Amino acid sequence: MSFPHLSEVLKILDGALRSNATMSTNYAGLLADKLEQDGEREIAIRIRERLARAPTAVAHAQDAAGLIGGLPVDSESRLDTLDISKPPKGSVHLCLPGGTAKRIDEFLQCVKHYDRLRNAHAAMPLRMLLYGAPGTGKTQSARWIASELGLPLLTARCDTLVSSLLGQTSKNLRRIFDYVEQRPCVLFLDEFDALASARGNERDIGELQRVVIALLQNIDALSDNTVLLAASNHEKLLDPAVWRRFPFQLPLPLPDxxxxxxxxxxxxxxxxxxxxxxxxxxxxxxxxxxxxxxxxxxxxxxxxxxxxxxxxxxxxxxxxxxxxxxxxxxxxxxxxxxxxxxxxxxxxxxxxxxxxxxxxxxxxxxxxxxxxxxxxxxxxxxxxxxxxxx
Missing domain, CATH: 1.10.8.60 (Helicase, Ruva Protein; domain 3)
Incomplete structure (x- = not known):
């Protein structure tokens, strides 16, 4: 039997079970938006009224989670490890070859109809790897996907995560993935090859290998219906295990x-x-x-x-x-x-x-x-x- 918006209901329940009011309220707001889009305006209003009565100060142990002002931060530099933007729908112009644009649209349909696909045992984790030469539209594609879904785009600059404080990279990753699980969003790992380079080559050091392992573990622990995008200019450098974590893989060619x-x-x-x-x-x-x-x-x-x-x-x-x-x-x-x-x-x-x-x-x-x-x-x-x- 099909149950609309089960993903949001389960996220609200997860937040309640974890005593995470932020997660519950964020997904309750998303549920209200989707119900209103479905014509269930009365139910959406009732959900929003209930949310409006919730305490404005939500305690979610910011210090323990490494958060300042709601964003995950690097524990030593105290700098944000994520950039947040919310491009309005229709504000991003995307020019891609017909076949490439079609595959991105297919990914969008999988996101929008995830519950239906899961009920039919046909759903895949909502993770896409974009790769190609610089300037071919990877970042623009991520912005377009976020705008079409009406979700904020949370961008992690992977080269900064690795190069700023090598020993803190795994902790920073954990905080980023914990953060995105609490709210409807699109997580975008830009410069992905800086974080997910293949293990085993002569230039590797132990810490970089541990970073790749931490990355794989965090991706595996991510909910299947959380939208994850990654972009690489040097896909041949990526660890083979990384490719298996992305059911959707999209090469971006030069424009014809x-x-x-x-x-x-x-x-x-x-x-x-x-x-x-x-x-x-x-x-x-x-x-x-x-x-x-x-x-x-x-x-x-x-x-x-x-x-x-x-x-x-x-x-x-x-x-x-x-x-x-x-x-x-x-x-x-x-x-x-x-x-x-x-x-x-x-x-x-x-x-x-x-x-x-x-x-x-x-x-x-x-x-x-x-x-x-x-x-x-x-x-x-x-x-x-x-x-x-x-």
């Missing part, structure tokens, strides 16, 4: 041509000029991450605003895209001549001598001197505002 065009259109918006060659922009941005496309778009729009333009300049957009690729590939043009040489090498058709002269506000002859390496100190062109800023 269709998605790149969609991203450019979305991020440039009304600042896109009518003359913009979308096909060339899409082709020339092959290999770019979503984060790079977003940054180039923002830079080009800022340049347009500061120049008093209603739309971005086509050539300026391509210039900033090209220079972004230079930085990604480890090149950093140190002078104007280096910059022009890079642009010509990147695409001599887009950056013709005439176009470069226009962009840098100099004569074609001066640009030609730069290209041929014949310029001297006396012939340096005056740089246009924003010519090197990127």
């Amino acid at each position: 041509a269709v998605l790149r065009k969609e991203m450019w259109e979305s991020m440039l918006g009304s600042y896109a000029p009518d003359s913009l060659d979308w096909h060339t922009l899409t082709v020339k941005s092959a290999g770019a991450t979503g984060a790079l496309i977003e940054q180039v778009s923002l830079d080009a729009k800022r340049h347009a605003v500061l120049d008093g333009r209603a739309v971005v300049d086509d050539g300026e957009l391509f210039r900033r895209l090209s220079l972004s690729f230079a930085l990604v590939q480890g090149h950093s043009p140190a002078s104007l001549s280096d910059e022009i040489a890079w642009l010509r090498q990147w695409d001599a058709k887009i950056f013709s001598l005439r176009e470069l002269a226009r962009l840098y506000n100099v004569s074609t002859r001066q640009i030609n001197h730069f290209v041929q390496g014949e310029h001297g100190n006396a012939g340096k062109p005056t740089r246009k505002r924003g010519a090197q800023g990127h």
Whole structure:
């Protein structure tokens, strides 16, 4: 027999049995929200009225749990080990390939209908591992999932947990997992490879091995219906045992041509000029991450605003895209001549001598001197505002 919202009822009961009023009240509030969404407004009101009569000061042994102001803290530095945000629904724009977006939606449906799936013996622990190159949308995906679920996002920076106080890492982990069990939320373990690196390699020390073991134990002890997300830029470094703890595993690839065009259109918006060659922009941005496309778009729009333009300049957009690729590939043009040489090498058709002269506000002859390496100190062109800023 199906019993709606059994998860919340059991969490309320767990809180009562543990004398944890915080846990009971948090999940009672979530239960009221879900009942109201189901049309049971009268019952939701009665639950909220009962909660309103509860004491405002809930004793939950903050010192014993290592909590300050409600957040878990590192016992020595006294700094919070979690960042909390609650992105409103609809506030996060997520651009992912169709197949990837579908798999995230499937995960969301498993979260929203967990009780139904459990009654059918088809539920899996609500844990997803996101992995891929930096800038492919892992953090944005976590924010989007939290916003769609209407839950706060609790982000633990795993590299900080490990590097700040190595001997305290296991204790910090325990406090984080205890904390998230007390309230409806999405726990996001960012930079996961810093915490869950494979055991047994030559660089390992005993403490790091104990951290991985503590991490696995904490994940195993976590309720199956608590949403846990983890993100890694270096998935090959992860311990094999970690993968088995995440039934949902999602690689985030670089955006394909269709998605790149969609991203450019979305991020440039009304600042896109009518003359913009979308096909060339899409082709020339092959290999770019979503984060790079977003940054180039923002830079080009800022340049347009500061120049008093209603739309971005086509050539300026391509210039900033090209220079972004230079930085990604480890090149950093140190002078104007280096910059022009890079642009010509990147695409001599887009950056013709005439176009470069226009962009840098100099004569074609001066640009030609730069290209041929014949310029001297006396012939340096005056740089246009924003010519090197990127």
